[in-house]
Amino acid sequence: MSAVCAALAADPVLASHYADFRGKTEAALDPALVALVRQAVAAVHGMGQAPDEAGLDEGTRLCVAYARRMPFEHTAITDAEAAALVTHLGEPGFVAFSVLAALADAECRAEQVGLVELAGV
Structure with missing residues (x-):
């Protein structure tokens, strides 16, 4: 269970929505x-x-390289780099990939700051 999911445990409805969105x-x-x-x-x-x-x-190597840049270098990603992923994944796949990378980043950050403890779970 991700730190975000664990921190949301106090609100079962929100936790369910987050887990559904992530899934x-x-x-x-x-x-x-x-x-x-x-x-x-x-x-x-x-x-x-x-x-x-x-x-x-x-194409998969491009995805991994792009994902590595999302946490701290996202503003330096060029339109050409994004277009290469759209070509590889398709537009819907690129959107899902972008959301996945953002959630992975947020979940790592939540774990690093002890979000579960901060949320009082």
Whole structure:
């Protein structure tokens, strides 16, 4: 369970909505990509090892590289870089990917600040 989900435990309705939103986002993408994105973002935060990119196709490597930049370099991502992901994932996939990367970043940050304890859970 993510730190965000745990912190929302005091409000079952909100926790349910968050879990549903997170689940639908992940379901829109390949499970292997979801795991790679979450692992890449966590590694940026110093919360684990970077994913092994050996054997990944070029499009997936682009996704991992893009995900790594989301937490601290998102304003430096170019339109051309985003367009490459749209080409690889399709527009709906790119939107789901962007949401996934943002949620992964938020969940890492929540864990690092002890959101569960701050929320009094």
